[in-house]
Amino acid sequence: MIVSPRPILALAALAALSGCVASTVANVVTAPVRLTSKAVDMATTSQSEADEKRGRALRHQEERLGKLDRAYRKHLRECDEGDQDACLKARNDYAEMQALRLE
Secondary structure, eight states: OOOOOHHHHHHHHHHHHHHHHHHHHHHHHHHHHHHHHHHHHHHOOOOOOOOOHHHHHHHHHHHHHHHHHHHHHHHHHHTTTHHHHHHHHHHHHHHHHHHHHHH
16 A cells, blocks of 8 residues: 555644744734833833933032032132122022032
C-alpha cells in the first residue's frame, strides 16, 4: 500500500500554522492589557523622574540666586557711590532673592 504524501504535508502544515494562530490569538488577547499599562506608564511619573525634576529645579533656583546676588552686590556698590537708580535696582534684586528663597 502506497501512502500519498498529501495528508502528511497537510498535517505538517496544520501543525506549523497552529503555532502561528495561537501566537496571533495570544497577541490579540493581551494587546489591550499592554496598551493600558503603557498608557499608565506614560501618564505617571516615577520617583526617580520626580527626583531628577526637583534636582533640576533646585539647580536653576540656585543659579538664579547666584546671579541676583552678584547683581545686588554690584548695585549696592553703585548705590554707595551715589547712584540712586542703582539703589532701586539693589532693593529689587534683594526682594527677588527673598521671594526665591521662600519657594
